[in-house]
Amino acid sequence: MGEKIVIFDTTLRDGEQSPGATMNVAEKVRLAQQLEKLGVDVIEAGFPITSQGDFDAVRTIAKSITHSKVAALARTNTQDIDRAWEAIKGAKSPLIHTFISTSDIHLKHQLKKTKEEVIRIAAKSVARAKKHTPDVEFSAMDATRSEVKFLAAVIEAAIQAGATRINIPDTVGYAIPSEFGALIRTLCHMVKGIEKVTLSVHCHNDLGLAVANSLVAIQNGVRQVECTINGIGERAGNTSLEEVVMAIHTRKDLFPFSTRIVPKHIFATSRLVSKITGMVVQPNKAVVGANAFAHESGIHQDGVLKKKQTYEIMTPESVGIAKSSLVLGKLSGRHAFKERLKEVGFRLSEKDFELAFTRFKELADKKREIYDEDIESIVAEEILRMPDRFKLIYLNVISGNVTVPTATVKMEVDGEVIQEAGFGDGPVDATFKTIKKITRTRSKLLQFVINAITGGTEAQGEVTVRLEEKGRTVIGQGADTDVIVASAKAYINALNKLEYRKKDLRGL
Numbered sequence: 001m002g003e004k005i006v007i008f009d010t011t012l013r014d015g016e017q018s019p020g021a022t023m024n025v026a027e028k029v030r031l032a033q034q035l036e037k038l039g040v041d042v043i044e045a046g047f048p049i050t051s052q053g054d055f056d057a058v059r060t061i062a063k064s065i066t067h068s069k070v071a072a073l074a075r076t077n078t079q080d081i082d083r084a085w086e087a088i089k090g091a092k093s094p095l096i097h098t099f100i101s102t103s104d105i106h107l108k109h110q111l112k113k114t115k116e117e118v119i120r121i122a123a124k125s126v127a128r129a130k131k132h133t134p135d136v137e138f139s140a141m142d143a144t145r146s147e148v149k150f151l152a153a154v155i156e157a158a159i160q161a162g163a164t165r166i167n168i169p170d171t172v173g174y175a176i177p178s179e180f181g182a183l184i185r186t187l188c189h190m191v192k193g194i195e196k197v198t199l200s201v202h203c204h205n206d207l208g209l210a211v212a213n214s215l216v217a218i219q220n221g222v223r224q225v226e227c228t229i230n231g232i233g234e235r236a237g238n239t240s241l242e243e244v245v246m247a248i249h250t251r252k253d254l255f256p257f258s259t260r261i262v263p264k265h266i267f268a269t270s271r272l273v274s275k276i277t278g279m280v281v282q283p284n285k286a287v288v289g290a291n292a293f294a295h296e297s298g299i300h301q302d303g304v305l306k307k308k309q310t311y312e313i314m315t316p317e318s319v320g321i322a323k324s325s326l327v328l329g330k331l332s333g334r335h336a337f338k339e340r341l342k343e344v345g346f347r348l349s350e351k352d353f354e355l356a357f358t359r360f361k362e363l364a365d366k367k368r369e370i371y372d373e374d375i376e377s378i379v380a381e382e383i384l385r386m387p388d389r390f391k392l393i394y395l396n397v398i399s400g401n402v403t404v405p406t407a408t409v410k411m412e413v414d415g416e417v418i419q420e421a422g423f424g425d426g427p428v429d430a431t432f433k434t435i436k437k438i439t440r441t442r443s444k445l446l447q448f449v450i451n452a453i454t455g456g457t458e459a460q461g462e463v464t465v466r467l468e469e470k471g472r473t474v475i476g477q478g479a480d481t482d483v484i485v486a487s488a489k490a491y492i493n494a495l496n497k498l499e500y501r502k503k504d505l506r507g508l
């Protein structure tokens, strides 16, 4: 077994800071439940002071999770810390995570504080958090660009004030493995009391080194890794949970450690994150990418057929990748659908079940075979979404090689039914322009991607769009057997997310 590495998942907090990856409360709760099933030790549920939505999500997650610890983020001020506590106090095992920058560049240009002030603030904030709960994490933001003696002094003050976890973030993804390992070693020697706390790292991926840095940190004494599913997060993202966990599992010779992660739930969790955030996983992504276990060259295929281990260091089954299973069809009834939902991991209320079942029947009328991916898509679209401001009622598009593409769209906007028609350069353009006219929105379309959810020409098309308005970016998704309808759904989903984002004060 070996010593334990604590897996601290921050998909719901740092992951949600990925441009466009906003999640609503229902989506966050569903993801938190999946993370608990995956076996993460800590779920960082959010940053409660940033918006009422984030506060509500953290509070709901705190109450619905039993086996994982639930953490809330707070800056080093009383208001943030008390708000974080308000949000997580209903958790079975709560954790307050407070942070302040320690690099010269942040102190001078952002905080405008002296080193002495930062030491005092760090200690005071940990003490404040300790009044609420015994488990308190302190992070020295931008640690890797900080003067080491000062960094050590801040950490020591936080430990003396009662911090139980000390986190060393590579906030801007600047470190390279050899120097990051050396920094951890140095801190272990310099900081009095460091042996009493759980030492943690939180690496960003700006140079593509987040996983490497996290692994080298483990080799130098770190016992907690902060990470996200699919490596999503601010800018280039964070340490990818699945990569760091599978490295520990696969290279037991170098990492005589264990984690609580159940690897067979990795792939489903990755898919759920992708579905909810709309962030498509690149095909060559390690562990969970579509090509991660695909052998293309003749020599490789020959080797794998003779003995898998010739070119496979882990099996697709070990991370939960199985062939898409044919699940249901047009004649499947309520009971079969309910059973399959449970197996895919959804437990729905009676009302939500009825909604999902109606959508399933509609889909089964258009598509003979319904796969797990289709079921996930139904639940993500019909159940997890927030009450929307904009709803599609009707769409009719005429297009072809001798027609001017024309869309007629009927929508509900704040409960009022509005119908419009419009032209465009193609069917999608005509649809989007008409929706824009109805919703009177001004967003810019940055990206438009179509994928088939499963194989075959009758497969559902899954459309992802990225929109930008006044510096806010969102990602919307829609699925349908008709790709124009899927496009309209994705566009409207993104517009609804923009409305939601307008109420979010993140970046306070």
Ligand code: KIV
Pocket (backbone or CB within 6 Å): 014, 099, 139, 140, 141, 142, 167, 169, 170, 171, 172, 202, 204
């Ligand atoms: O990247 C970072 O430094 C953070 C801290 C809040 C831990 O996300």
Ligand code: ZN
Pocket (backbone or CB within 6 Å): 014, 169, 171, 202, 204, 234
């Ligand atoms: Zn971060």
